[in-house]
Amino acid sequence: MTVDALITETADRLFARLCTHEAIQAAEANGSAPEIWSAFAETGFAWISIPESSGGSGGTLLDALEVLRLVGYHAAPIPAAETGMLGSWLLASAGLALPDGIVTIAPGARGDALSLNADGTLTGTVSMVPWGRSAERLAVIVDGQVVSVAVAGGAVEHVTVEPRTSLAGEPRDAITFTKAPAEAATAPDGVDAASFRLRGALSRVALMGGAIEKMSQLTVSYAQERKQFGQAIARFQAVQQHLVWAAQDAALARSVAEIAGLAASRGPAKFEIASAKLNANQAATRATKACHQAHGAMGMTQEYPLHHYSRRLWAWRSEFGGTNEWSRVAGR
Amino acid sequence: MTVDALITETADRLFARLCTHEAIQAAEANGSAPEIWSAFAETGFAWISIPESSGGSGGTLLDALEVLRLVGYHAAPIPAAETGMLGSWLLASAGLALPDGIVTIAPGARGDALSLNADGTLTGTVSMVPWGRSAERLAVIVDGQVVSVAVAGGAVEHVTVEPRTSLAGEPRDAITFTKAPAEAATAPDGVDAASFRLRGALSRVALMGGAIEKMSQLTVSYAQERKQFGQAIARFQAVQQHLVWAAQDAALARSVAEIAGLAASRGPAKFEIASAKLNANQAATRATKACHQAHGAMGMTQEYPLHHYSRRLWAWRSEFGGTNEWSRVAGR
Amino acid sequence: MRFTPTELTVDELALQAEVREFLAEELPPGSHEPGLGMSAAHDPAFSKKMAERGWVGMALPTEWGGSNKKAVDRFIVVEEMLRWGAPVGYHWVADRQTGSVIVKFGTDEQKARFVPKICAGELGFSIGMSEPDSGSDLASVTTRAERDSGGWIVNGTKIWTSNAHTNDWFICLLRTKPVDEVGNKREGLSQMLIDLHNTPGLELSPIPFLNGEVHFNEVSFNDVFVPDENVVGTPGMGWNQNTTEMAYERGGPDRWLSTFSTVEQLLRETAGTDLDTRTLELFGELAARWWGIRNMSLSVARLIDAGEAPSVESALVKEMGTRFEIETIERLVELVDTELSLESSSLFERLLAQCVLTGPGNTIRGGTIEILRSVASKGLQGLPA
């Protein structure tokens, strides 16, 4: 099972054009990047791996993970995983309609509580919701039901969106529903909180693999160009260590994403995804440290792009389960 | 409270003369070093910190710790801590007689079980007993009693000694008593299994501080003398890291031993000793790694002295409580 | 090298109690968002209150407005301020470094002009050292000062100048003789005092930090005139004077405390709850390591008070403290195992989020960790730094 090179090339070219340093910075300032999203949505990549019969773009889970790797590589400030392999996957699994716009999900933060009322409306609060303020609908599992509820950026009755941000400055909002009209359908076998969390973790591993790879490449270039004590800093043993560790972690994170993706294409892949997330988290911790260390003060500034990747990695390593949670799963 | 410089000088000179590479090697091969022990015992240092009124040499706990630091620094293959601040301390605390020869103790290994019989004899097994085969007596707390029992290297009835060794190749024997005649006296307030374990840990911290310091000095010398790629390896950044880490760990281990010693001179010093052992353990792990790394293959040979210190450190870091045990104590 | 164990005297413990009382009164918990170490907030009013207690420039001579106290006394005050996350940013550099440099190398006129104001908490200083191409090679200064009647004309650019936009003056390392004339890049450098806001030709540009906050600035010099009376010490000897200044910076409690207020906040937020083994062990380990480094750091302060120059010891402690900070953050992130946000309702989680974002900077400030290792390693081998 492999990914069509055309997917890689198209997505890579698209993001390289759209996700300039300035565009990513502007997305952070504005809390959204509608132009990047619409160009992305137009390609159909947003719904890759969702069957065409359900209103998706078709393609495999591996295709979706490859697109996410490139989202991570280019720090594309869009809810690609949320709309595609997470949100629309939930909706499609239960036969619910896919909206045209952004779908977001509830990653399952501490204190989240939602309940379906007797009249079919939804009440409760979810937090750390990616791009909640830009989402058309939220897809979530409540009491064994897949629920689809309008968010419309909080511009509808019964819904309020409190803006919050991740460590990367990306929207992670709190949304409160008060008897909000919702559609619901029974979640099929294999679609439940645990499988959703695995799928969420897998999406983060793919993103992280891309981001570490880019960060590693940035660091090699910087170390070759930057001179100190009369020579490129890449010639110092201490800097070489940083370059090697970052490259290892880039290779490791990408490799585990791909192997776990293969396994997840065939079954629940509990051990593989748990192991992949654990490895990706550790790789992110080591690689961000190594790359920042090699960059010195320059890497701490807004004007230099390292932080687009390092801050996203710090956010993603905590999302859908940290190291301890997944080590317990892998250890069983 | 300070230590008389004469103690430091005398002990340092004594060990420098006796604890040659060959002598330490021979002690490992033979499982004992009677000449080193008798020279040490002759100075009275073996019973330092034990009141003269109880048959000891007088002096403070800080004096005893300073001597142990030098035992560690010179890798002296003798049961100095066991005979002095551990074994004789137990005996003296309960008013029991101090023997002329080596006293050892039971460090409290997993599976140890001793009981006093109705007739006053002792039955059961203790293991990982330092220099059990050379000990005249064992001092141990059983059921709130300080017990003194003859071992005589297993050459008495009712006692068998099974030789075992630590990672350093030092004797850590299993001793079985079968209705062995014993003396016993009630342990005074403040003398119990917990305080004995603290005192044991403190003795190891002092030993470790000395051993890391010596190992660090050996490594600096080696790195200045050893040439590769046309220059002393001390000029390579990677080697400099090792030198710095080892020196830090040497300073840290010695510093925590001394501060914990000050605190223990005044009270139970539970937090201080727990913290000191934890720091010494971590310092030992880092420093042995750094020093071996800087030495390369040479450090792995019997003929080069690094292993006298590194192997003792690996043994001592596990004795009287590892990192997790003491972190729980320090965290309370 | 030896870190002699030392403990606080009765008088020193009284000072510690006084500082704690002051903080409890001035900054009761909940009244302020604690700052992390050197990113502490900038609050001239707070600096003034501290100065009224004699806690700014406290190791400087009374003659110039200081309190003539010991390094250990300053250690006690700084330790408590950092643990509390107090807003010490305005007087931080002036208190820690610039005041001492002026007292040591300046003229009486300079001492009278600057030191009493520093000790009053009324004068904030920055340091103009790094340049766009210098990186860790701090002696490779190219901003040049050329002789002019009664002073010097300066052209060039300084970068990473912390808080230049909120402080008043900065002390700058400038090249007064070209390298090819003096033969060694450490020669021909001079230190000058420059007003950050009232100097024609001087321009500040903020360099936003990765999360948008501004701490750093670029400072460009366009024919800036510096009068002779603002040159500190001997022209050409700036590197040596500056090295002294760096040594003051190392080994102090700022190194290993800038994340510790985060740990203390977690302790507060979990107080009274039943800790699981993992949390208990982590608290124990962090407390033990904090205690170990703190003892060594206090020993360094005692050595300074004994008139010694413990530069290798300082570098060793600073490198240890820096690694401790980084590991503390990593361990806490693993422990809490939750998504962090600067907008969390838990102060601990907000602080930890801040730690994660600013953590990589800890290894850079005041010399990268590699430079510290090199200084320490040379010292261990008995080589000149």
Next chain:
Amino acid sequence: MRFTPTELTVDELALQAEVREFLAEELPPGSHEPGLGMSAAHDPAFSKKMAERGWVGMALPTEWGGSNKKAVDRFIVVEEMLRWGAPVGYHWVADRQTGSVIVKFGTDEQKARFVPKICAGELGFSIGMSEPDSGSDLASVTTRAERDSGGWIVNGTKIWTSNAHTNDWFICLLRTKPVDEVGNKREGLSQMLIDLHNTPGLELSPIPFLNGEVHFNEVSFNDVFVPDENVVGTPGMGWNQNTTEMAYERGGPDRWLSTFSTVEQLLRETAGTDLDTRTLELFGELAARWWGIRNMSLSVARLIDAGEAPSVESALVKEMGTRFEIETIERLVELVDTELSLESSSLFERLLAQCVLTGPGNTIRGGTIEILRSVASKGLQGLPA
């Protein structure tokens, strides 16, 4: 650089099952003390049994007694042997490196003389590379071979020659032209095959390991005659041939498996008990990391089978594996929190004690970790190693 994900084919899984069956039969648990990675025991009878299955020299051509299998097949066999701690010491080097070097660079006469015996598990090889003053600078060879009628006269000393006392021959890197004549220390070196036990003038001295075991030897040459027919490849090209040999050594499963049998033994000894969270998490973390590195290592084997020369990839994996081994040992020591002894009644504790004692050697074998980093770093920058 890319580690393409790969999985075992049906045939490869069948081979794995066959090896497991073989091991269960030959070495049932309890029947042998498992060896750790490269310190595996030396057992010519076992090597012969493996050879009978076609598992020694398995990637070598059938023409010379090999099985003409793939690098992945060899990976599978080696992985199972190491997990089991099987006594593979006798054929280890010959199987991994020397056989390939002779097939690649040797004459047909040399192939006929040596390779079938290697593939039969009847010929153990050592490597004569390091010298007392060479350290990591392996090209600084001073043991010199001087031209003589029909061969070479060798004088000098090799050191750290693993298992020279138990193996039969060794392949030696010798200086056949002085550095000042060839201008570069990597030129003028040649590889020669030398009988370890029947060569006049050759003397072996064991170098006991820190725990008294003997793995290393010093080998001194006193006018040792080596006939021309024992020179491998082109005289003067030894460094390049040797570098190829080193590349074979890297990236293989030995790197990251030599401590894993210890973890597996702990799993066996705790099976059926109720694991505490700490143990469960450590098992999970180690299993996950093992899985991650193993996938990358398997990808390297596939690249070799695809005819590529993944030297940077191999160095990256080896450095990762080495750090994984060290961290595994440290974490296990912390976990068990007990006094270790080589005489413990628990096999796991005996193995862990052995790991602690031999652990520092893991970073040295086959190039120190610093050299690996340098190789990898150059590769990342597109520079020649």
